[in-house]
Amino acid sequence: MTGLVHMGWRIGAAGAGAAFLVVATLALTGAPAQAKKCIAEATGFPCKKCHVSPSGGGALSAYGQKYKAKGNLPC
Numbered sequence: 040m041t042g043l044v045h046m047g048w049r050i051g052a053a054g055a056g057a058a059f060l061v062v063a064t065l066a067l068t069g070a071p072a073q074a075k076k077c078i079a080e081a082t083g084f085p086c087k088k089c090h091v092s093p094s095g096g097g098a099l100s101a102y103g104q105k106y107k108a109k110g111n112l113p114c
Contacts, residue, residue: 075112075114077113077114078112078113078114079095081113081114082113087100088100088102088103089102089103089106089107090103
């Protein structure tokens with residue numbers, strides 16, 4: 040019986056570890072970037088300056104990642 044308890048603990052710990060990794064990954068990656076008209080208006084840049092897609096939204100370009108990392112978004 041003791042072996043079953045230890046086995047259950049190992050499975051539970053492994054499951055908790057896997058769940059933690061999933062949550063941590065989601066927290067670090069965040070939601071996909073969304074184009075905000077107020078940023079384009081405040082900077083005077085077109086959406087494609089920060090986004091891979093010319094229409095904005097989706098993945099950020101290298102410039103967009105640096106701009107976001109500065110943390111001084113106008114909206």
